[in-house]
Amino acid sequence: EEQLVESGGGLVQPGRSLRLSCAASGFTFDDHGMHWVRQAPGKGLEWVSGISWNSGTTGYADSVKGRFTISRDNAKNSLFLQMNSLKTEDMALYYCARGRGDSIRRGFDSWGQGTLVTVSS
Amino acid sequence: QSALTQPASVSGSPGQSITISCTGTSSDVGGSNYVSWYQHHPGKAPKLMIYDVTKRPSGVSDRFSGSKSGNTASLTISGLQAEDEADYYCSSYTSSSTWVFGGGTKLTVL
Numbered sequence: 001e002e003q004l005v006e007s008g009g010g011l012v013q014p015g016r017s018l019r020l021s022c023a024a025s026g027f028t029f030d031d032h033g034m035h036w037v038r039q040a041p042g043k044g045l046e047w048v049s050g051i052s053w054n055s056g057t058t059g060y061a062d063s064v065k066g067r068f069t070i071s072r073d074n075a076k077n078s079l080f081l082q083m084n085s086l087k088t089e090d091m092a093l094y095y096c097a098r099g100r101g102d103s104i105r106r107g108f109d110s111w112g113q114g115t116l117v118t119v120s121s
Numbered sequence: 122q123s124a125l126t127q128p129a130s131v132s133g134s135p136g137q138s139i140t141i142s143c144t145g146t147s148s149d150v151g152g153s154n155y156v157s158w159y160q161h162h163p164g165k166a167p168k169l170m171i172y173d174v175t176k177r178p179s180g181v182s183d184r185f186s187g188s189k190s191g192n193t194a195s196l197t198i199s200g201l202q203a204e205d206e207a208d209y210y211c212s213s214y215t216s217s218s219t220w221v222f223g224g225g226t227k228l229t230v231l
Contacts, residue, residue: 035220037167044124045159045167045210047220059219062122100172105214107157107172114166 002026002110004096009115012086020115022079022096027110030054030074033099035108036081038092038117048094049081050104059104064090083117091119125150125211125223132229138199141226143211144192149221151192155214158187158196161225162207170209171196198228206230 008020020036035050049070050059058070069082079096093114100106126144133139143150143158150156158171169178171187174194184199194213198205211223 037222044208044225045161045212045222047212047222050220057218061219095166097167104218104220105155107155107169107212108159108167109169109172109178111166111168 004112006115020081024077029077033104035097040092053102127223143194149213149215
């Protein structure tokens, strides 16, 4: 059974950086595009970023473009999100999600449980 | 990247059918073959219910169906059951090669 386990969340001050990781198992990782989706407290889901199977295509929400960088290591079945210049509005539960197919065009067919990022001074 | 528009809440009695709408623009829902719907029970991971506008993943009940007309996609749940009570989100791939979600709809089974 496929499994996605996020880690790296925590409390960070505004302006600082944090790196999230997602460990994948139970499926062929490099057959799939991967994404980060977040949910702020009391709010809905927001797509953050996506990356194709070979890292050839990446995409970012306008709200994080220029501050966040998505990457993956297929040899280690891992997805990452480097978050710089964090703002209070970045505070959310961050989900790792598997894409259907190898691009970032299809829906998200498997999700982790999320890792919580708190941005506060 | 404006969020897609969903009703904040819908409700129905067990056995009834409900439809949740998701309105976007020609740059997302109207121009995309990649519209998805997710069921989210609080505290759990979201679950894919519909992908590519109308397709249902294996294991998802055939009580769930998706459709699209113009810039509006819809999720219909027939034969409502208590366990269907959850938040539902639509999402669409956009012409900017990004994804956008709807604001979410809280389904209450009366």
